[in-house]
Amino acid sequence: MAAQSLFEELARQLSAIGAVKRGLARILPSECPAGSAAVLTLLERHGEMRISRLAELLAVDMSVTSRHVAHVAQRGWIERSADPADKRSRILRLTPEGKAMIDDLGLRTTEMFAHTLSDWTDDEVGQLNAMLARLRESFGDCRAPHVRPPETRPPTGAPA
Secondary structure, rough: OOOHHHHHHHHHHOOOHHHHHHHHHHHHOOOHHHHHHHHHHHHHHHHEEEHHHHHHHHOOHHHHHHHHHHHHOOOOOOEEEEEEEEEEEEEEEEOOHHHHHHHHHHHHHHHHHHOOOOOOOHHHHHHHHHHHHHHHHHHHHHOOOOOOOOOOOOOOOOOO
């Protein structure tokens, strides 16, 4: 297991990752904020789905998801149709316009990383990708109860 100081530095580095997220947000078109981009990306990656599944994947409340869905639907990037299995539910799917927006977002993101990391080797970028994927895999679904807070120990001399 890694030393405690390495975990402390990891926590500091991950806290500072906000600068990277802000850089990504700056390249998004004004009509497609980060929440909308996330909706489109998840629909492309996972295919059509109910809004409840989308909320689960976004790890946000249904009301927040509904606002994001309304935004992208209003722009014609997704369509909502009745779920044949449950007429009360809606199935969300990308439209051709939504796919075009995803393509644009992908191009913007790729160009931004290519410019920002131009002094990195392919091997270094590959290592970062592999380590970030491993970090995500280690956490799994961070909303799951398997992540326990650190144990608290009673003060010395106190009954256990």
